[in-house]
Amino acid sequence: MMIPLLKAELFKLFRESKTWYAITAVLLIEGIILTAAYYQGATILELLLDNLRQSFYFEGNLLNGNLLLYIILNSLWFNLPLILMIVSSALITEEYKNGTLKTVMLQAVSKGQLITAKYIASFIFTALILVLLMLTTFILAYSIFGNGDLVVYLGTLNFFPADEAFKRICFAFASGLLSMLFFTTVSLTLGILLKEPAKTWIASAFFLILCSLLLKADFGLPTVERFFFPKLTNAWQHFFDYELNMNSILIDNLLLAGYTAFFALLGIFLFTKKDIG
């Protein structure tokens, strides 16, 4: 019964105009970043690196495809999760609003399977959007700006040769996917709790902002710093630390996957226990 439900969820998702608005918004953001980089990026980069150029030799042009990919990756902080959270939460809130959830639950369909199908549909949509973003950026960034070394500022300036940069960017996208899945899962759970689309969007945006603030906050407690979920949502960023600590990144990602599973199970539990009023 799960497969027909999942197919139906994906069918509805891609027939809704708001899904296409979201995809367009993601691609527009990408286009704007690339256009801005094309016209102004070189000047800004020259200003930033003028002093360093006197001491170091950089291979190729620093305004290259790898830098653009890194800049696009930074949309994982806020723009992309916000858009994905709006679309994902609508999987349930729009059904509450339009009364279609009632119609679905009046059919021979189990509540648990229905909501699980919604979570899986949200996972698939999130993954597809990230793959789309990654592929389009790879194609456009490399074809317009070419390849080259990557310079990243994370407290200090880190330089990566072109081949190393490409690998790290690919890993960062994979780790970023886990972060996006965490946010979309939370938004769907919020949708189950709040039912109304507007309230859920506000709560999702608030959650995202709160996570960003808590990520920067210093709690002074090692356990909180290590295991509290806002601290894990930027695991992808650690792929651009000069000394790569794969073990730590893996633990961060596993913990975040655990939090994602927890929020999904919480949502499934709440949905199956709640009346469809």
Add this chain to the structure above:
Amino acid sequence: MLHATELSKSYKSGKALHNFSIELKPGVISGLLGRNGAGKTTLFKILCGLITPDHGTVTVASRRPKPIGAVIEQPGLYGYLNAYENLKLFAQIQKAPADLKSVENYLESVGLPTDRKDPVRNFSMGMKQRLGIAIALLNDPEILILDEPFSGLDPTGVASLIKLIKKLAAQNIAILLSSHLMTELQKCCDYLYVIDNGFLVNKGETKKLLDGLISRYTITATNIETSRTLQPYLVAAEKNTASIKCSSEHIPAILQNVLEEGFAVTSCVPDITLEQLVIPLAQ
């Protein structure tokens, strides 16, 4: 077929249902009459399993995957899909036949065109109700529950829906429908339940229940207010309409005399108010 006993449900705002019992039988159209907010929708949601009662049980004697089909409040449809896509989607999720022929059969069974391809958000309320019923009938339920199916329909839509409901009952489906309007339920229900403030306040076969209570009729015909036959019974008269007071046994003879006077009677509608039905058990 469906047996619900002593159902009770409370919300934060108060108790919506008090020890309500109801029984549905195959091929019988039962009506639930009550004012807005009387507890009709709460009862329907409990019967369909959408909400859990605080007390009481619902027993359905059926082995089908979907024993009850229902349209609660407004039919919840995907407005951006057309009628065919809506039906196909709801059929697929429960593994009901979803091929072109089966879906077209469902559309035809409720009198919807099979060639309309525009989204259902463009449909009239009557068409949405029909599509809602078609979805409720997927997987061949033995019981059909319709909450306020006549609201928002024009007289033609009401007449055509009543015809459809009667057709479905003839297929041995147990039907329960609600309304706050007596006239519609009177036209199609075999059995009536009356609900007020969550209490079952009256029940019985529609004819027996109403015949015992009807004491006024409105007769329509050209210049009917001048009828000599009606004068002893007349309580109010307007142009081409007369309101008379008499018992139900007298009405055939009165009408016969009016026709003999030469008046072409176009309608004779019993006047009964919901309050009249509420009073007997409340007393």
